[in-house]
Amino acid sequence: MSFLKTAAAAALTVAIAAAAQAEDMRKVRIGTEGAYPPFNYIDANGELVGFDVEIAKALCKAANYDCTFVVQDWDGIIPGLLADKYDAIIASMSITPKRKEVVDFTDKYYNTPARFAVQRGDDFDLTEGSGLDGLRVGVQGATIHEDFVRATWPKAEVVTYGTQEEANADLVSGRVDLVMADSVVLQEGFLKVDGGDCCEFFGLSYSDPTYHGEGAGIAIRKDEPELVEGFNAAIVEIRNDGTYKSINDKYFEFDAYGAE
Amino acid sequence: MDWLWELIGQQAQAGCMAVQGGFVGLMGEGDAIAGNFCRLMAGAWLTVKLTLISLVIGFALAVPVALARLSRNPLLNWPAVAYTFYFRGTPLLVQLFLLYYGSGQFSPELRELGLWRGMFREAYFCALLTLTLNTAAYTAEILRGAMLGVPAGEVEAARAYGMSGVKLYRRIVFPKAMRIALPAYSNETVFLFQSTSLVSLVTLLDLMGVARDVISSTFRTFETLIFAGLVYLAISFLIFSIFKRVEQHLMRHLKGAGGGEGQSAAGGTKA
Numbered sequence: 001m002s003f004l005k006t007a008a009a010a011a012l013t014v015a016i017a018a019a020a021q022a023e024d025m026r027k028v029r030i031g032t033e034g035a036y037p038p039f040n041y042i043d044a045n046g047e048l049v050g051f052d053v054e055i056a057k058a059l060c061k062a063a064n065y066d067c068t069f070v071v072q073d074w075d076g077i078i079p080g081l082l083a084d085k086y087d088a089i090i091a092s093m094s095i096t097p098k099r100k101e102v103v104d105f106t107d108k109y110y111n112t113p114a115r116f117a118v119q120r121g122d123d124f125d126l127t128e129g130s131g132l133d134g135l136r137v138g139v140q141g142a143t144i145h146e147d148f149v150r151a152t153w154p155k156a157e158v159v160t161y162g163t164q165e166e167a168n169a170d171l172v173s174g175r176v177d178l179v180m181a182d183s184v185v186l187q188e189g190f191l192k193v194d195g196g197d198c199c200e201f202f203g204l205s206y207s208d209p210t211y212h213g214e215g216a217g218i219a220i221r222k223d224e225p226e227l228v229e230g231f232n233a234a235i236v237e238i239r240n241d242g243t244y245k246s247i248n249d250k251y252f253e254f255d256a257y258g259a260e
Numbered sequence: 261m262d263w264l265w266e267l268i269g270q271q272a273q274a275g276c277m278a279v280q281g282g283f284v285g286l287m288g289e290g291d292a293i294a295g296n297f298c299r300l301m302a303g304a305w306l307t308v309k310l311t312l313i314s315l316v317i318g319f320a321l322a323v324p325v326a327l328a329r330l331s332r333n334p335l336l337n338w339p340a341v342a343y344t345f346y347f348r349g350t351p352l353l354v355q356l357f358l359l360y361y362g363s364g365q366f367s368p369e370l371r372e373l374g375l376w377r378g379m380f381r382e383a384y385f386c387a388l389l390t391l392t393l394n395t396a397a398y399t400a401e402i403l404r405g406a407m408l409g410v411p412a413g414e415v416e417a418a419r420a421y422g423m424s425g426v427k428l429y430r431r432i433v434f435p436k437a438m439r440i441a442l443p444a445y446s447n448e449t450v451f452l453f454q455s456t457s458l459v460s461l462v463t464l465l466d467l468m469g470v471a472r473d474v475i476s477s478t479f480r481t482f483e484t485l486i487f488a489g490l491v492y493l494a495i496s497f498l499i500f501s502i503f504k505r506v507e508q509h510l511m512r513h514l515k516g517a518g519g520g521e522g523q524s525a526a527g528g529t530k531a
Contacts (some may be wrong), residue, residue, distance in 0.1 A: 074476075075472055075475065075476050076475075076481070078479050079475070079479055079481045082479070098477075102479050141472075141473060141476060142473070142476030142477055159463050160463060160473065161463060162461065166361075166463075169361055169364055170364060170463075172364070172367075173363075173364030173365065173367040173381075174367050174371075174376070174381065175364060175367075175381050175383075
């Protein structure tokens, strides 16, 4: 009997230890779009890669989370979070007051300006208010870029796309005259790659806090403040221990984090 | 004519804004549906417009295609077979993307041919062309089946009266085939109407496009899709009832007769 008791006690101890370890390694499902290079996209091998993905992995390691990725279209990315299909969105999502009504955000993990791309040699009047009269501007729908273009150039015809790649394709073919997006997204995901030779940056770098906000953060459901804190601490940690810089330097020739 | 359309558009817009004002008053300022009511209605109008135009042009195309399908001349028959096979055998989404993004790849060539500005450049044109070609293929098959279904005895009788060629088709085969085709054609119309929702994927703001837009700015997925669904349902109901009326009209000579050629109409009464 005493052998059985010991065995039972041992089994219990193991179970508790396992439970404790599982609690240590909190499981976190991360939603991302997978169509926004170089931040998050599916590579030729079908693997989810990119700056967001690597930062997400580094943050999970720093915060001791056991992370898995879920790919979700941009349209449904916040509804998916609210529906508990994943616990955090790490998909270059800009922190905006409108989104903050629905979800919580961590501090920013990067902040880069918005720019136009046009076909090489094209020249347009970008006077705020009256410029871009009758011209077509392609943007990804429901993004800060859409809001910014609509408000800044009310005479432009805004064409919205599901993904940035579709907007770029229509700039190449000439269906739209300009596209506006994040500078890095345009540079890395479009202008630098094959098929992007047709086009170039145009105009200024735009960084209007009203629209472009505080940068990209991690969106989390409002009832999980401890997850926000965990990620915030992890962002500070990877900034300090050089992990951020080593990932950053793989992708960009400047610090994507922006102002401290 | 343009000024007339513009006037109608302005009046519709003003009327809609008044209704929207009422809804917003009723539902509160932040309501996703009430606050976007006019945009959703404008989307529904585009949906109806796409359906109607592609239906009319598609039908006009379907008649010659169906006749070519029935022809024993391989020069007529083969292209018609290939055309209907492709458009019935591939997903509408593939056809739409092929025409929209595919044509974008050949924009320099299309520009040279003068087929770019006002045509392939416009998402509206690409969507309309795809829907038209798609429904024409299905309608052609429906018509072909219906024409094969015209009883041989009736054709024989017509020939005995000395009718042939165009006259035979115009007086005997087409009217009869229309009656046989009607139930299947009403289905095709509703399918086409619902398929138009795919055009939202090539930047068009049809009912589904506006609904997606509203969802991504308000995050109210459930209410918005329920509302869009109800609008689709209402219009589908309208289409069914129109077809029911047409069917009653075409079958009026059979009223109370019972039996006879009634079997061809049996599948027609859906409601």
